[in-house]
Amino acid sequence: MYTRFKKHLINELSEITNDGLYKDERIIVSPQDAEVTLDTGQKVINFCANNYLGLSNDDKLVESAKESLDSHGYGMSSVRFICGTTDVHKALEQKIAQFFGTEDTILYAACFDANGGAFEPLLTAEDAIISDELNHASIIDGVRLCKAARYRYKSADMADLEEQLKKAQDQRFRIIVTDGVFSMDGNVAPMDKIVDLANKYDAMVMVDECHSAGVVGKTGKGVTELFDIMGDVEMITGTLGKAFGGAIGGFTTGKKEIIEMLRQRSRPYLFSNSIPPLIAAAGLKMFEMMTETNELQDKLQSNIEYFNSEIKKAGFDIKPTESAIVAVMLYDAKLSKEFAARLLDEGIYVIGFSYPVVPKEQARIRVQLSAAHQKEHIDKAVAAFTKIGKELKVID
Numbered sequence: 103m104y105t106r107f108k109k110h111l112i113n114e115l116s117e118i119t120n121d122g123l124y125k126d127e128r129i130i131v132s133p134q135d136a137e138v139t140l141d142t143g144q145k146v147i148n149f150c151a152n153n154y155l156g157l158s159n160d161d162k163l164v165e166s167a168k169e170s171l172d173s174h175g176y177g178m179s180s181v182r183f184i185c186g187t188t189d190v191h192k193a194l195e196q197k198i199a200q201f202f203g204t205e206d207t208i209l210y211a212a213c214f215d216a217n218g219g220a221f222e223p224l225l226t227a228e229d230a231i232i233s234d235e236l237n238h239a240s241i242i243d244g245v246r247l248c249k250a251a252r253y254r255y256k257s258a259d260m261a262d263l264e265e266q267l268k269k270a271q272d273q274r275f276r277i278i279v280t281d282g283v284f285s286m287d288g289n290v291a292p293m294d295k296i297v298d299l300a301n302k303y304d305a306m307v308m309v310d311e312c313h314s315a316g317v318v319g320k321t322g323k324g325v326t327e328l329f330d331i332m333g334d335v336e337m338i339t340g341t342l343g344k345a346f347g348g349a350i351g352g353f354t355t356g357k358k359e360i361i362e363m364l365r366q367r368s369r370p371y372l373f374s375n376s377i378p379p380l381i382a383a384a385g386l387k388m389f390e391m392m393t394e395t396n397e398l399q400d401k402l403q404s405n406i407e408y409f410n411s412e413i414k415k416a417g418f419d420i421k422p423t424e425s426a427i428v429a430v431m432l433y434d435a436k437l438s439k440e441f442a443a444r445l446l447d448e449g450i451y452v453i454g455f456s457y458p459v460v461p462k463e464q465a466r467i468r469v470q471l472s473a474a475h476q477k478e479h480i481d482k483a484v485a486a487f488t489k490i491g492k493e494l495k496v497i498d
């Protein structure tokens with residue numbers, strides 16, 4: 103059998119390559135940071151990590167992880183409900199709830215699992231999920247695992263959301279699900295209007311804060327802070343793998359009874375290992391740091407503003423952004439690929455995105471800002487964009 107299957111895979115793989123969709127992985131041999139060293143020896147400035155607060159290689163987090171190795175050891179060898187819960191896991195869950203102004207939190211190995219296990223335990227065929235068309239793959243998978251009726255609305259389009267809510271009025275329970283920040287354009291979901299519509303059409307709300315937590319809102323508490331609706335949505339999912347230290351781990355935080363039911367029935371929680379205590383310990387430290395001072399959030403904001411204004415001044419077309427994601431529009435797929443490759447030669451690490459990740463004719467380079475970036479990093483990036491932009495006749 104495998105001879106035949108192998109041939110089949112080789113064919114599919116070459117199709118992926120011919121379509122220009124094959125993903126190569128670049129190898130980093132240094133810690134994740136504003137500057138990283140590649141296995142080629144090249145040092146580059148990193149503008150494509152989700153390291154929004156610059157905490158991936160933070161001394162204090164590394165230190166607290168090391169301390170935890172001494173106090174709590176390495177692994178848990180268990181799911182949470184058998185013998186995988188430590189005092190540190192519980193403390194982190196409480197800390198996350200405190201941070202988001204919610205009632206309780208459940209930890210998962212990743213936000214992919216939080217989203218994957220969010221719906222099936224709570225809703226049945228009698229219910230409805232109304233989901234933004236650009237929601238993350240893990241939300242889409244989570245919705246698929248649940249028998250509830252599915253309604254999809256055009257991204258951040260409130261008229262369409264209202265249409266879908268009307269259609270879903272016969273179902274027993276309804277939940278609207280959205281990403282807080284959309285990862286390709288960097289725009290935020292209009293949470294104030296979503297909550298209004300939820301109230302009008304008797305629905306609940308779930309928001310995925312992966313790209314917004316730590317980034318948007320005055321103190322980095324995400325879109326519910328930005329829209330002044332903290333505590334008003336039923337469920338928030340998020341990751342410890344982006345702004346919050348960048349290691350691994352996800353969570354759902356929200357109404358107490360929902361969290362309690364997820365602990366009883368959510369399959370990625372019940373049947374998958376506990377996060378290691380060192381991750382929980384560093385996570386706790388991270389939330390302490392974030393609440394003691396607003397330094398990192400402020401630094402990130404000023405970096406975002408600086409890059410946006412400089413790249414516009416240089417003549418580039420960018421999507422309006424409300425996050426640390428900036429889409430520098432080049433529209434053409436080949437051009438985006440070549441532009442990113444040339445930027446790497448200049449020591450700027452970014453990724454070009456094209457169809458099917460973004461719509462056709464909407465190819466772009468996505469730049470992700472970090473609190474770890476210094477002004478010189480951003481100046482170098484803008485200078486490199488300008489140089490390549492002129493060479494490739496994108497700007498005058």
Ligand SMILES: *Cc1c(COP(=O)(O)O)cnc(C)c1O
Binds near residue numbers: 215217281285340342
């Ligand atoms: C990154 C991301 C996830 C997955 O998070 P992990 O913790 O890495 O699994 C889920 N949802 C959104 C919107 C994301 O951006």
